Amino acid sequence: AQSVAQPEDQVNVAEGNPLTVKCTYSVSGNPYLFWYVQYPNRGLQFLLKYITGDNLVKGSYGFEAEFNKSQTSFHLKKPSALVSDSALYFCAVRDPPDPAGNKLTFGGGTRVLVKP
């Protein structure tokens, strides 16, 4: 069965500093990995995904993520955080070879607070 772990419930960072949100995964095959962001009382907005190819994936709003197969990680990064990046971030995985692999399995979420 596929699973995702986000080890940090909350990440605090000063505006202008680098932001990293951690994610590790467990799947039986090669994973499809996703990051979503959720603002209060809103649905999830897609940020980026890794399917295959370059391990460094660039996405929306200046975010990027690095796929590391040996460490089974897919950490989200932003070189310079903005106050408006304060939100709830979710990592998700799909396990394509799995017959039930059409669904996304989400981590518990990491709240990011960017202070001015």
Next chain:
Amino acid sequence: DTGVSQDPRHKITKRGQNVTFRCDPISEHNRLYWYRQTLGQGPEFLTYFQNEAQLEKSRLLSDRFSAERPKGSFSTLEIQRTEQGDSAMYLCASSLQGLAGWSSTDTQYFGPGTRLTVL
């Protein structure tokens, strides 16, 4: 706005009542998903449709829950005899699945959700 829409955005009901939610996916998307998100948790998969066919249901989807997508366009999720434990945000997502298997366009795009409160 051509994104996923959900109606209503908020629903307050009394325990034991039935409720129905609607989801309108992005127009060309052939897959539609329902997830449930409780406070402080990540979304959990409930069920999904390929066109009008319901292809997978989670164990979370008890017999009080039923979902339909009658014409392969919008979908409804009905909860019968609601319980306080059903209080959650119900999220709908859609994606375009290519006919040749796993397509790089198969990203799930989410609607704003319906927040259900059962008193």
